[in-house]
Amino acid sequence: MVKAVVLGAAGGIGQPLSLLLKSNPAVTELGLYDIVNAPGVAVDLSHIATPAKVQGYLPPDDGLKKVLTGADVVVIPAGIPRKPGMTRDDLFKINAGIVRDLATGIATTAPKAFVLVISNPVNSTVPIVAEVFKKHGVFDPKRIFGVTTLDVVRASTFVSEVLGDLSLTTSVTVPVVGGHSGVTIVPLLSQSSHPLPSGLQQSTVDDLINRIQFGGDEVVKAKDGAGSATLSMAYAGAEFAGKVIRALKGEKGIVAPTYVNLAADKVGGEALKKELGKDLEYFSAPVELGPNGVEKINGLGKITPAETVLVKAALPDLATNIEKGVTFVQVPKL
Ligand SMILES: NC(=O)c1ccc[n+]([C@@H]2O[C@H](COP(=O)([O-])OP(=O)(O)OC[C@H]3O[C@@H](n4cnc5c(N)ncnc54)[C@H](O)[C@@H]3O)[C@@H](O)[C@H]2O)c1
Numbered sequence: 001m002v003k004a005v006v007l008g009a010a011g012g013i014g015q016p017l018s019l020l021l022k023s024n025p026a027v028t029e030l031g032l033y034d035i036v037n038a039p040g041v042a043v044d045l046s047h048i049a050t051p052a053k054v055q056g057y058l059p060p061d062d063g064l065k066k067v068l069t070g071a072d073v074v075v076i077p078a079g080i081p082r083k084p085g086m087t088r089d090d091l092f093k094i095n096a097g098i099v100r101d102l103a104t105g106i107a108t109t110a111p112k113a114f115v116l117v118i119s120n121p122v123n124s125t126v127p128i129v130a131e132v133f134k135k136h137g138v139f140d141p142k143r144i145f146g147v148t149t150l151d152v153v154r155a156s157t158f159v160s161e162v163l164g165d166l167s168l169t170t171s172v173t174v175p176v177v178g179g180h181s182g183v184t185i186v187p188l189l190s191q192s193s194h195p196l197p198s199g200l201q202q203s204t205v206d207d208l209i210n211r212i213q214f215g216g217d218e219v220v221k222a223k224d225g226a227g228s229a230t231l232s233m234a235y236a237g238a239e240f241a242g243k244v245i246r247a248l249k250g251e252k253g254i255v256a257p258t259y260v261n262l263a264a265d266k267v268g269g270e271a272l273k274k275e276l277g278k279d280l281e282y283f284s285a286p287v288e289l290g291p292n293g294v295e296k297i298n299g300l301g302k303i304t305p306a307e308t309v310l311v312k313a314a315l316p317d318l319a320t321n322i323e324k325g326v327t328f329v330q331v332p333k334l
């Protein structure tokens with residue numbers, strides 16, 4: 001039995017993500033919550049002939065508490081998306097408070113649930129969730145995940161395009177490490193399951209890296225004020241949630257890049273910090289998943305000198321983003 005919950009379920013990501021979770025036969029209960037329209041989305045999805053029992057809630061009458069009761073996996077796509085000209089960090093002002101309040105609900109009602117954070121800026125919202133959990137004495141670094149899967153999905157697609165064969169997209173895997181904004185997104189192309197041809201021009205490789213790092217901007221620009229990636233994000237979110245659920249149910253050997261707290265020495269966080277040469281609290285790296293969440297944080301592996309430069313370039317922004325999230329909860333504004 002697996003209860004999955006979507007907080008922000010009526011939104012651009014929330015609706016298709018809820019549809020994909022309803023389509024996952026491993027989900028037996030699906031709880032939807034939003035400040036608008038969640039009951040409507042739930043009734044609509046409930047007619048689909050898959051096992052999950054769907055129920056939608058709004059804030060009145062303890063809706064948040066009700067939806068979170070018994071949750072195993074909570075996915076958070078609540079919050080505002082970017083418009084052209086905005087950075088993800090510009091979303092902090094509004095989304096930080098939304099994520100803090102939802103995290104408080106999870107910490108008090110479902111402290112053992114796996115929390116999958118989609119709301120931007122992910123580099124800061126994940127630390128916010130962790131700090132809220134610490135405040136409530138329920139923090140477990142193995143159970144809180146920043147969803148960076150869209151960067152991995154984009155890397156598969158864009159590498160396949162460069163290889164000239166889109167049929168490869170489902171089999172191309174490229175680890176993407178660091179964080180989830182601009183230069184903090186670091187694709188490790190040297191570890192691609194399908195290596196790039198050795199004669200490829202350097203400018204093509206540079207363009208490919210840039211496109212993976214700034215793929216989000218491409219969608220924001222194309223939507224022209226109507227938001228950011230929703231459908232590709234729902235696909236990526238369902239993919240990652242599906243892996244977490246499979247691991248929760250005991251399947252072994254599941255690895256996915258995700259943005260996690262590096263506090264847990266036993267699971268490889270300290271080793272990764274040494275590799276990075278910086279005492280960073282959060283980083284996205286390939287993680288082995290298990291029934292208790294993070295089983296092992298894998299290191300960067302063998303990377304090229306050019307990739308080392310990219311990793312180093314990610315660290316200052318990451319440190320600033322992390323600090324901003326931590327401070328938001330630790331030192332609340334008067
Ligand atoms: N991690 C990623 O890779 C990634 C990718 C795409 C988008 N995002 C982020 O996901 C977030 C959502 O994007 P979207 O396009 O779905 O936005 P959206 O505006 O379409 O949907 C957001 C939903 O959140 C709801 N909401 C707002 N406050 C809430 C609260 N307190 N409790 C519950 N629900 C609340 C809104 O009512 C709305 O339905 C944005 O912050 C966006 O930047 C992240």
Ligand SMILES: O=C(O)C[C@H](O)C(=O)O
Pocket residue numbers: 081082088120150215216217219220228229
């Ligand atoms: O770009 C955005 O703001 C949304 C998301 O983070 C993305 O990568 O598409």
